[in-house]
Amino acid sequence: MDARLPALLLGLTLAVACDDSKSKPDPGTPNGSTPAEPAADTKAEPDAPATGGNPLLEWLNPEAVAIVYIKRDVDIDPESFATAFAIPPKLARMLRDVPAVVDGLDAIRDASDPEPQTWFGPEALASTSIVASGTYVLHTLDKPRADVEGYLERASMRADEIEGFRVFLPKGPFPWKVAFLNDHVVAFVPVKEIGSGLSPLTAGRDLPASRAEQELEQVLKQDPSTVLEAVAAGPLLHLDLHQDLAQYSVRARPFQKTGLEVEVQLAPLEDPTQAVASLAERDLSLETDALAALAKRVAFSIEGPVVVGRLQATGDDVRTLGDE
Numbered sequence: 601m602d603a604r605l606p607a608l609l610l611g612l613t614l615a616v617a618c619d620d621s622k623s624k625p626d627p628g629t630p631n632g633s634t635p636a637e638p639a640a641d642t643k644a645e646p647d648a649p650a651t652g653g654n655p656l657l658e659w660l661n662p663e664a665v666a667i668v669y670i671k672r673d674v675d676i677d678p679e680s681f682a683t684a685f686a687i688p689p690k691l692a693r694m695l696r697d698v699p700a701v702v703d704g705l706d707a708i709r710d711a712s713d714p715e716p717q718t719w720f721g722p723e724a725l726a727s728t729s730i731v732a733s734g735t736y737v738l739h740t741l742d743k744p745r746a747d748v749e750g751y752l753e754r755a756s757m758r759a760d761e762i763e764g765f766r767v768f769l770p771k772g773p774f775p776w777k778v779a780f781l782n783d784h785v786v787a788f789v790p791v792k793e794i795g796s797g798l799s800p801l802t803a804g805r806d807l808p809a810s811r812a813e814q815e816l817e818q819v820l821k822q823d824p825s826t827v828l829e830a831v832a833a834g835p836l837l838h839l840d841l842h843q844d845l846a847q848y849s850v851r852a853r854p855f856q857k858t859g860l861e862v863e864v865q866l867a868p869l870e871d872p873t874q875a876v877a878s879l880a881e882r883d884l885s886l887e888t889d890a891l892a893a894l895a896k897r898v899a900f901s902i903e904g905p906v907v908v909g910r911l912q913a914t915g916d917d918v919r920t921l922g923d924e
Contacts, residue, residue: 655785656725656738657817661800662810664727666832668694669816672717672724674827674852674860675922683887684895684921685864685909686879688836688848694726695830697735701788704774710754719743719751720786729800734775734790736800745783752778762796781805819851827860828852835869841878843870858915864898866907875907876900890920 660667668691678699682692705716721740728735741748749766753759757768757778767789768778776788779798789797804813819829831849838845846867855861868875879900884892894917900909913921 653817654723654725654820655740656723657809657813659738659781659785659787659801659804660725660810660813660816661727661729661732661736661804662807662813663729663731663800663803664810664812665730666691666694666728666830667812667816668698668724668726668830669820669826669828670695670698670724670726670830671827672698672720672722675918676828676852677922680891680921683884683891685850685862685898685911686838686840686866686882686895686900687830687850687864688832688838688845690728690836691830691832691848691850694728694735698724698726698737701737701739701776704776705755708755708770708772708774709751713751713754714743716751719748727800732790732800733792733794736790737776737788738781739786739788741784741786745780748786749780763798763802765798767796767798823853826851826853834867838866840882841868841875843868843875845869855912856914858918860913860918860921862898862911862913864909866909867905868907872902872905872907876902879907879909888920894920 656669678692678695681687682695687695702716702720705719709716719739719742721742723740725738726735749759749768752768756771757774758771759766759768761767762779766780770777770791775791777791777797779787779789779801781787781801787801789801809817816829820826829849829851832847834844834846834848836845836848838848846869848864848866850862850864852860852862866875882895884895887895894911894913898909898911900907902908911917
């Protein structure tokens with residue numbers, strides 16, 4: 601069995617979850633084949649650490665249509681990685697948004713405070729939904745909450761109590777509000793969200809785990825070495841193809857200590873054969889020679905209704921993908 605199948609299933613269930621969220625008032629919809637939601641697991645209280653599973657997944661929006669899980673120590677440049685593995689623009693933007701949170705905080709922090717990359721734990725989780733105006737980014741805290749709140753205050757953010765959460769509002773160009781979900785998890789909520797923007801997070805806390813959450817948690821349990829897991833449900837614009845995608849997923853895990861084993865799956869809305877041909881003919885003339893050569897080595901093939909791409913990237917390859 602293809603080891604990549606769980607992530608493909610995750611992409612499919614994201615689309616199902618989205619459609620299901622719209623059809624709840626009418627259980628007799630024509631596509632009502634979605635299985636009943638499983639019984640809810642006990643969620644962590646807002647002011648207590650999660651007692652089981654991944655603490656970030658506790659807050660995952662049940663209506664997410666795109667998710668990025670990433671280990672923060674993986675040394676990849678989002679633009680280079682997106683180019684090499686033909687990542688659609690929507691998901692590429694989310695990959696950029698994860699480090700953009702830390703970079704943005706670094707730009708506004710008080711010079712006497714530590715670098716923001718030291719504030720957070722080793723993992724990040726990003727998501728978006730059909731109605732969201734941007735990317736939600738979740739981090740665990742690696743420093744005491746009181747210390748991080750102090751850093752934000754000295755960065756000229758204004759604290760407020762919103763729906764029972766302490767939320768820091770930016771006064772400058774930083775595009776996220778910072779919401780402390782508990783003493784261990786902090787959320788970055790797009791400033792442009794209508795209202796508080798907290799309802800997707802509280803839905804993740806209060807509602808039974810979505811199938812997307814269950815699938816992602818299973819992937820991380822089965823292979824804890826996974827450094828990147830990203831998936832998006834379509835229709836997705838893809839600039840390298842002559843057709844949209846029904847879904848896209850990518851996984852990266854360690855390979856020979858310094859390398860990465862990367863596998864992607866694309867589900868074209870129309871013709872997989874044409875999709876493979878388009879990927880082989882990608883215009884990489886604006887990229888560095890090293891990145892263009894690496895992108896050409898990604899082996900795309902048709903497997904059933906999907907296009908699969910694989911690359912075992914060496915340490916030198918990872919340096920080409922790195923944020924230099």
